[in-house]
Amino acid sequence: MSRFSSLAWLLCAAVLAAWSLRLIFTPSLLVTIESLMGIIVILVVIALVRTRLDPAQVYVDRNKEIVARVGLFRVELFAARLLAHVPLGIDLSHSATTVLAAMSERYERSSGGKLSFFVWRPLTNDSTSIGMMVSRESWSIPGLLRMKKLTEEILEDAFVLEGAMRAAYPHLRVAEAPVGLTKSILRGGLMQ
Template sequence: MSRFSSLPWLFCAAVLAAWLFRLIFTPSLLVTIESLMGIIVILVVTVLVRTRLEPAEVYVDRAKGIVARVGLFKVELFAGRLLAHVPLGIDLSHSATSVLAAMSERYERSSGGTLSFFVWRPLTNDSTSIGMLVSRESWSIPGLLRLEKLTEEILEDVFVLEGAMRAAYPHLRVTEAPVGLTKAVLRGGLMQ
């Protein structure tokens, strides 16, 4: 989830590469000046955005269990489900294939989503949390219309995920992941 992983940065890199190739293979003074100016502008914009860009803002909807991360170019929504009271030594991988199959069908009908598996082991004596996280991302367009559409899509994802988890693990209780845990998983396991 890097700042440089979105499509606008890929486009800038492609334009930069095109100007570099044009500069190398077309020995005209006008092309050289144009290419150098374009390269300098893209590099300056990249440095300014990289150094002065505020980190993505995080919003939480505790009622729905959704965490939203709104950045410069994209908005991402996350929601998770936990397997409660997993006994030691149980093999979760065999039943996970049915969860993956259900989510694969869902994502074939509605693209733009991802499914992640996580294990959360706190440093304290609290119990280990095992769960799955669904996410959706889209362009960060001003206004709430796109965010509402993404919210509907991720709620459908959560519904499919929870049903698939209950069917795959009938002996375990499936619960909503607390928002704090979802935020910690997104931070790479760091609690604040």
């Protein structure tokens, strides 16, 4: 369903208009409840169709290395950190408990965050990227106030994550993941 036809929009508008007129001209409690339920169902269906038609927009802040995915109902922010030059055969899982402990302490104080571990292996002869990504999501509320608060929270999450990774892996260099890598991780590893 790539496009929602104009006939379908016309049908939804006609049903909404009929229920609205019935609600206005028939002052019965049962008809009022039925009409309101019908109007609500149609509006929910329209909202769900719109979310399927309008894909999430992706915005990038290259200065802060943050990727934002803004949809109709929610906004998500992502920041990733890489472990650079990981030797083959090294066990990363033991020290990861230190990172998990630091991040769980952070998320106990402010809920709504997620921590993800990723391994990104390109099809070319480039090196494998290993790291962790923090994310936050919220309802998409118009205005910049919520986005600004989410940005501050994700920057604090990234700062705590980077510090925990440096403490857990002192022999490895921790670096900010480039925005392109973060975007490809969000796409499931596919490059465009």
